[in-house]
Amino acid sequence: MSTATLVPHTGYLTGRLLRATMRQPAFVVITLVQPMIWLLLFGQLFKRVVEIPGFTGGSYIDFLTPGVVVMTVLFSSGWAGMAYIEDMDRGVMDMMLSSPVSRGAMMASSTVNQAVSTTVQSVVIVLVGLAAGASYDGGLPGMLVMLLAAVLLAGAFSALSNGMALLVRTREALIGFSTMLTLPLSFLSSAMMDKSTAPDWIQTVAAYNPVDWAVVASRQALSADPDWSMVWIRLAGLAAVALVTGWIATRAFRSYQKSL
């Protein structure tokens, strides 16, 4: 597969996805409103968990904002494969695969598309958080780190979702897979609760959970005095996971074609 076509093809295919999104204003509104609801709802519901002994940090809305950013990314990139399934059902996928389109670009465009919506969603969440009283001591660098973590996580999970779509090929199976993966992964992280209040085994699992890496890196970077070594190692881990899942998912095109 030619690497010379990877970049231009990623551009063309991303353009296609973004145009399609912009033609569905209702979908755009929902993707922006949903994280606001989470932030405000959970922010109210769990307001007093900070009083639990062992809970570190100040106000819950400060704690929650990076958690909601990461959960939003996780849930929306988990659905990325739906676009593949639509393409398969219609015949677009077969047309693409018998054309010289770069397979890597088919995967990368989905990730870039997710990254764009992740960025917009994150900005909205940050602003809503601000209005709800969150303070971001880490300032702009902290926010950029959070954005980077969110984009890397989006890359990993959109690739995973696309790869699964190529293997299972039905909406139902992909919905099942996505739900089965994203819900536990977000609850096995510190997205909503401080890990120190959770049982030991959850703390152990969370240490290996890329969702938790994204949350911890973001929260650290947004704190008044970030421990940057904690941030970088997690970002590096996320980048590695995104690359590996992207590579594996691109391999899934072969298995899809074998079964045709």
Add this chain to the structure above:
Amino acid sequence: MTVHLGAATAAPDTRSAYAIEASDLVKTYGDVKALDGFGFAVPAGTVFGLLGPNGAGKSTTIKILTTLTEATSGAATVAGYDVRRQPDAVRRAIGVVTQRHGTDPQATGRENLLLAGRIHGLRGRTVKARADELLGRFGLTDAAGRVVRTYSGGMQRRLDVAMGLMHRPDVLFLDEPTTGLDPEARAEMWAEIARMAGDEGMTVLLTTHYLEEADHLADHLVIVDRGRLVAEGTPEQLKSGLHGDAVVVELAAESDLAAARKAIDAVAGTTETVVEGRSLRARVDHGATAVPAVLTALESVGAPVAAITVARPSLDDVYLRHTGRTFAAAEEGEDR
């Protein structure tokens, strides 16, 4: 200065008068053999028809030749490139119109064409001019800015074909191009396909399960049944391989089929009698003289006739001759 082309460059394997050569293709899905040693050669610049009932292996053949899937065994070259070893070169040389839609319903007609052109390396003004040219040619100029979701079936089909033509491919694959089109749209598509091969020197491989479509469009055709080649030649050659005419007798409800068949067989010069429902079909040397004899014979066994027709040989007869079933029966029988 001499330039040495390394082995890595995608030079065609062989220089050949054939745009497509396939030999001994086998494709198995579990226990099912979709292709069972199928092969043919398509002369460059011709319209070549792949005719067979649903499930005969036509689409599987297209998938292998367009590099969408690999044959279990066998070899094929398209535009001189080996489909297994040089899939990228094949993909650059071909246009593909599948049975389903290759267009994005959420994008406009023009956006779809631009994307298809850009994937093939067309840029800037060239790609826009080509898109506008094809939109005009397929009567889609007015709809170019509308999302494809709002197109009628016929418009979507025309856009599918335009997509396959964006980069002026050497070889165009059309998998059932007229399925689902109304008669008028079908006639237009036929005219367009004939033009593509004629004016642009493109090689067109067309699959169809419409006998009249193959007859009308194809310079050469192969009949495929159950994954094997059963006949090949020009439509005329195939038809002239059959002597005489077909006589089809529709018997009245009370007639005894077996007796009627025996009676027809006894008429001098009739061959290949088959029973299909309440009809008997026989091949005769000369339709006009055979009809009275057939009618007399049926009358003598007391088998009243509801209708009798004489037909010049059609591809339907060719198919029947080679497979022992009529095309309609094969269509109903299996749906792969």
